[in-house]
Amino acid sequence: xxxxxxxxxxxxxxxxxxxxxxxxxxxxxxxxxxxxxxxxxxxxxxxxxxxxxxxxxxxxxxxxxxxxxxxxxxxxxxxxxxxxxxxxxxxxxxxxxxxxxxxxxxxxxxxxxxxxxxxxxxxxxxxxxxxxxxxxxxxxxxxxxxxxxxxxxxxxxxxxxxxxxxxxxxxxxxxxxxxxxxxxxxxxxxxxxxxxxxxxxxxxxxxxxxxxxxxxxxxxxxxxxxxxxxxxxxxxxxxxxxxxxxxxxxxxxxxxxxxxxxxxxxxxxxxxxxxxxxxxxxxxxxxxxxxxxxxxxxxxxxxxxxxxxxxxxxxxxxxxxxxxxxxxxxxxxxxxxxxxxxxxxxxxx
Amino acid sequence: xxxxxxxxxxxxxxxxxxxxxxxxxxxxxxxxxxxxxxxxxxxxxxxxxxxxxxxxxxxxxxxxxxxxxxxxxxxxxxxxxxxxxxxxxxxxxxxxxxxxxxxxxxxxxxxxxxxxxxxxxxxxxxxxxxxxxxxxxxxxxxxxxxxxxxxxxxxxxxxxxxxxxxxxxxxxxxxxxxxxxxxxxxxxxxxx
Numbered sequence: 001x002x003x004x005x006x007x008x009x010x011x012x013x014x015x016x017x018x019x020x021x022x023x024x025x026x027x028x029x030x031x032x033x034x035x036x037x038x039x040x041x042x043x044x045x046x047x048x049x050x051x052x053x054x055x056x057x058x059x060x061x062x063x064x065x066x067x068x069x070x071x072x073x074x075x076x077x078x079x080x081x082x083x084x085x086x087x088x089x090x091x092x093x094x095x096x097x098x099x100x101x102x103x104x105x106x107x108x109x110x111x112x113x114x115x116x117x118x119x120x121x122x123x124x125x126x127x128x129x130x131x132x133x134x135x136x137x138x139x140x141x142x143x144x145x146x147x148x149x150x151x152x153x154x155x156x157x158x159x160x161x162x163x164x165x166x167x168x169x170x171x172x173x174x175x176x177x178x179x180x181x182x183x184x185x186x187x188x189x190x191x192x193x194x195x196x197x198x199x200x201x202x203x204x205x206x207x208x209x210x211x212x213x214x215x216x217x218x219x220x221x222x223x224x225x226x227x228x229x230x231x232x233x234x235x236x237x238x239x240x241x242x243x244x245x246x247x248x249x250x251x252x253x254x255x256x257x258x259x260x261x262x263x264x265x266x267x268x269x270x271x272x273x274x275x276x277x278x279x280x281x282x283x284x285x286x287x288x289x290x291x292x293x294x295x296x297x298x299x300x301x302x303x304x305x306x307x308x309x310x311x312x313x314x315x316x317x318x319x320x321x322x323x324x325x326x327x328x329x330x331x332x333x334x335x336x337x338x339x340x341x342x343x344x345x346x347x348x349x
Numbered sequence: 350x351x352x353x354x355x356x357x358x359x360x361x362x363x364x365x366x367x368x369x370x371x372x373x374x375x376x377x378x379x380x381x382x383x384x385x386x387x388x389x390x391x392x393x394x395x396x397x398x399x400x401x402x403x404x405x406x407x408x409x410x411x412x413x414x415x416x417x418x419x420x421x422x423x424x425x426x427x428x429x430x431x432x433x434x435x436x437x438x439x440x441x442x443x444x445x446x447x448x449x450x451x452x453x454x455x456x457x458x459x460x461x462x463x464x465x466x467x468x469x470x471x472x473x474x475x476x477x478x479x480x481x482x483x484x485x486x487x488x489x490x491x492x493x494x495x496x497x498x499x500x501x502x503x504x505x506x507x508x509x510x511x512x513x514x515x516x517x518x519x520x521x522x523x524x525x526x527x528x529x530x531x532x533x534x535x536x537x538x539x540x541x
Binding site: 034315 | 373376379380382383384386387389390391392393395
């Protein structure tokens with residue numbers, strides 16, 4: 001790869017990084033406003049117009065809180081836990097294709113952090129690392145509630161990763177590739193009728209989205225931080241920005257899970273009639289400009305999908321109550337995994 | 350046992366149907382309920398900008414009324430203080446001097462009249478007791494929060510119905526120039 005192209009790539013990575021953080025920041029605001037609206041309230045509306053500066057106010061508040069280390073805690077691991085949670089959450093967004101390529105002269109810029117041919121495996125690997133952040137934090141706190149929360153997080157993530165992986169195998173059997181870019185491009189091939197994977201994999205999608213809720217520790221699967229039983233779960237002892245990092249990591253995970261679902265099942269940056277639009281624009285603008293415009297619209301399309309999923313995550317959170325632990329395990333092991341295997345058989349047959 | 354009301358509902362424990370066991374229909378039902386609330390009218394009143402409307406018979410902050418000629422109606426009879434169950438009202442009576450006829454309606458008037466808003470329970474018994482229709486609880490004003498306790502003891506400066514200094518103003522009761530002159534002299538004599 002030449003140096004200018006590498007520079008562009010670095011820029012794309014930086015933008016993806018920034019956008020992930022920005023979306024996570026405003027997810028906290030969106031969560032509060034959506035929660036309020038679902039409960040017939042109006043939510044934060046004091047800081048700035050419509051309360052849009054609320055995340056900034058929250059950040060200032062978190063930064064000025066006391067840094068607390070519980071007695072008997074392992075200081076190094078106590079700090080390492082939230083960092084790991086944050087880093088792994090951010091790393092996962094690297095392989096997500098946010099758009100097709102842009103072409104300027106001879107330079108081609110793919111709107112994707114890095115293209116790897118094992119993209120989906122990478123996402124899985126990194127996301128399953130995220131549970132270590134929770135486990136380390138919970139263990140290092142030297143607190144029974146934190147430890148219980150951490151153990152719950154670990155067992156929950158392991159249980160649901162199985163069903164998630166199995167539901168994914170059905171998608172991979174159709175696509176025959178692990179590259180997220182390839183999977184996206186396959187969902188819309190010019191000239192032939194190829195629609196999004198949700199049409200071919202409705203059952204797989206339902207399994208996947210349930211597991212995504214469990215993987216991101218969101219209600220109804222938020223047992224690791226179950227307030228009614230475990231005070232605050234794994235982050236009971238955390239204060240200040242270390243607490244903030246845990247909360248932030250959760251929102252980045254939600255963003256990544258939404259992005260992965262958009263790519264795998266909802267066609268990623270594809271949108272209906274894109275080839276017709278490109279052909280129409282090409283008549284007046286030329287092929288390259290038309291392609292760039294369609295790519296830009298594709299970025300809008302994937303973000304619309306991602307935001308819809310994030311909204312869905314929050315909508316479900318403020319609708320459903322939390323599972324009991326035995327219900328959680330029964331759902332994971334005796335329902336979702338057999339269903340996922342059945343789905344594989346269905347896809348293969 | 351005889352049921353106490355006819356609202357008792359006998360429940361039978363029956364196995365769940367497949368649709369109930371699949372949870373998804375129930376989940377969609379729940380989601381539709383929350384979505385209806387998303388678009389429903391919000392119950393919030395954004396306080397400093399919006400205020401909750403008062404009831405027309407709300408009993409708020411006291412006012413000492415003047416009559417139609419702008420004279421204070423209160424004659425310092427003390428019936429309100431006697432009627433007050435919270436003992437929030439204290440007053441000192443004085444005799445009207447010559448030349449003050451435009452300020453006080455009766456020969457006896459209240460030199461000082463104090464209501465302790467921390468003691469007051471806003472029951473309105475003072476209003477009922479008053480033979481001169483002098484004290485009223487306003488329907489649209491409340492005693493605002495303050496930092497110090499002594500700021501809650503409202504004297505005549507804050508209780509008597511304000512007069513408008515400007516004859517052209519439409520607000521408040523207007524005093525004649527003679528009345529205003531007497532009032533100004535009296536204010537000048539009082540120690541600050």
